[in-house]
Amino acid sequence: MKISHHLDDATILAFAAGTVGEAHGVLAAAHISLCPLCRSRVKSAEQIAGAILADESEASVSDQCRAATLASLDAILQAKPAQPKPKSDLPLALSRILGDVSLRDIKWKTKAPGVAVFDVPLSKGTSTKLKMLRLGHGRTMPEHGHGGDEITLILKGSYHDRFGRFAPGDVADLDHEIEHQPIVDSDEDCICVVAFETKAKYKTLLAKLAQPFVGI
Amino acid sequence: MHAALVTMATSTTDTQKDQFVEWLARIAASRDRAAFAQLFDHFAPRLKSFLIRKGSTAEQAEDLVQETMIAVWSKAALFASGKGSVSTWIFTIARNLRIDRLRRERSQLYTDLEDFDAPDETAGAEETLGRSQEDNHVSQALAQIPAEQRELLILSFVEDVPQSEIATRLGLPLGTVKSRMRLGYQRLRKLLEQMN
């Protein structure tokens, strides 16, 4: 997979800090698992946190905490084994949520001719959303502005806009005020995942795309 | 003389760093409790302070300190000294445990990514914050970037809020916050390249 569009530095920093919103975190992790460059960028950003921790002042730790930690060591032999990975052609960050599901099995809801969506469930209380989108060839997304942070990851097919061509593995991680107009240019459907903020004041790619047809 | 003093004052020294790596190696090799106790005494108070700055109560912070240090004990053999400092590694463990707590069942986001690391990964060669970058180099570089950029970078790691929230708090547009972070991060990388 040749990846040409990567996560923004600001997203890399938020991911490394652990402050990225839930949907954006899942999407960033999905890209990062496919992209050695962004993986290494996250490692770099984590070192800022390491330096902050190394320079941190000291808060006194209770004897109880220290004793309890030392006392529990004998019971701990080794790290818990990781949970087995789901059988899926989706990036691991998505299949952890959806389970043994392949792209083919997604239960799409058709919203309009050439437009189908699927909501990826997240924790209660998150103010972010993660939606999968399936768009037919030639589907033109209307000119739109973004609200809040919005990241799109392409899983299948492709689209293009003034930033170039977006193919599987690529992310569009755009500043919220940037206008663009993606058009699906693959013969097959273009399947992508979009993370966005639900509190967004402005219309998101997804909302604007689907609003003329259905509120989603 | 002066240079040495400055380094001592600003950050963990190289000797200390080698010491951390050695303690971890002893834990990994022989379940060395004395080495663990020393590692605990160094990092637990810093971790606690860091977590309190992130908004934890003292009690929550100690719970997480305990959980993190137990994970350090059980994962000691997985620490690869070529890939970063001990304090960075401990930070990532604490971060992951913290997110696990917040998001319950779904969050293996970060731990899953560890499996993707090929041992000889070279794809990120241009990203020279670097594999074995020393904490004190990062600290020194942080001190050299413009204050408004440094503060935002530090804030983004210390405060447990999204960038949009930082923007609201500072009364700045999100775009400004992000571009300052990007600029700060780019300068930091340049400075570190020069130090290497």
Ligand SMILES: [Zn+2]
């Ligand atoms: Zn990337």
